[in-house]
Amino acid sequence: MSSPGMAGILESSKELDRLKKEQEEVLGEINKLHKKLQANPEMVEKLGDNSLSRLKGFYTRAKELSENEVMVSNMLLSQLDDLLPSGPPGQPRRKIDSNDQKRKRMKNDSEVSRMSSSMRNQLEVFSNLKGQQVAARVLVQEDADKDEWLIVKVTNFDRETKEFEVLDEEPGDDEESGGQRKYKVPVSHVIPFPKQNDPSSAQDFPPRSHVLAVYPGTTALYKATVVNSRKRKTDDYLLEFDDDEEDGTMPQRNVPFYNVVPLPEGHRQ
Template sequence: MSSPDSAAILDNLKELDRLKKEQEEMIQEINKMHKKLQSNPEVVEKPGDSSLSRLKMLYIQAKELSENEVSVSSQLLGQLDALIPSGNAGQHRRRIDSGEQKKKRMKADPEVPRQSASIRNPLESLANLKGEQVAARIVQEDNGKDEWFVVKVIHFDKETREFEVLDEEPGDDEDSTGQRKYKLPMSHIIPFPKRNDLSSAPDFPPGKHVLAVYPETTALYKATVVQARKRKNDDYILEFDDDEEDGSLPQRSVPFHRVVPLPEGYRQ
């Protein structure tokens, strides 16, 4: 790590520490106002009382501190990501570079549940994924490259700890026009967040690298969060790697239940 990089990271860490202390002090002030109003609610009816105005101002300041914390955290993430070697810099994915290639895996988003498994009890939860759609890492036979697709779980063998999955719409880029089955180890499967259980969906901050389904396809690619969700059921705004158009990366909207953490050691 070079000296300028180290200094910038340390500066942001100090700023985060300062913001945290200010937020703690702000929370204490807000709590004091809450107690005052709870114990003596009629005070707000007295002429000249400014309790509610004061409380509103405290909340505005608390919001500003929180937004500043998010901004500094995003800067830190970007600085750290820039220092961590990816091992795959400069590699282009033809499947996402070409508009025609993108269309080869296009399909409608069917109204079927995509339930995720609870990773706290792996074998039980993974066995319950039968019939669900998941993200699967599949090694291509022709070139040995890893690619991530949306597939449907057919069976989970607890003894071998292998999944049998079905690629329901492999697209016209596949040798076979029919559906394809694969047997994959647990490490090649990532359950999607539950569509009807918002608590199962992780929150990814701006600047975070994720794996996401490219719009109108069944393929997943590395992307960067540009805009986080304001509400639990909001879409993420993402920029996909190697998705350059007219010299810039377009921002694309992706449903929260089609975004998962970027696997450790991801390569494609």
């Protein structure tokens, strides 16, 4: 069994790899739009064309992914520093006395001061999620082979472990659940919802793109496909949820923009 420190490094490495892959996908979409606009620049003047808003959305996402990459990279460096022994290779670690601890605290303080502004901003964003509802992937069963994404309430964010403490306020009808459930989840398993009072915080998803959305009447999120573009930022999304077939047809359901988030990389359901 790997140590907690090594487990953290592996988790951060997976998150860094996920961010890299999503960056490549977003860059690919940006390049497609660039080529389309270069070949037919007058298309943006056509009624109903959303090329520029889509391009803005992709650039916004690319910026977020870049900032997250910096944060996770710094986190990995810090985790590796904690595991690497001090002194020349092969020299055993000596017992840390109080002076060593003071020097270590001073070193940590200086590292924090050198922390990139994007990482500090990201940590601040995470801290400000306390008390808010977010989409989170929680481990309901140890042998679960599917993603379980739920609406949960953030009760705390630990800046050291980069973990959220969340509360499932409606765990269902399971008598053995003992009421509301509490979970600890890494930052990679949490997606903030757009702000209901700020439609500009919502990402624009083009038709046929895949998203993660709250199924109407529940507190669970499932993979869905966007049916058509919204005319206004405040409009609901018209979605088709996977495995939602009724009488041989796929119903189209309205979901508020603030209950729709990007589909996580490698999502399984």
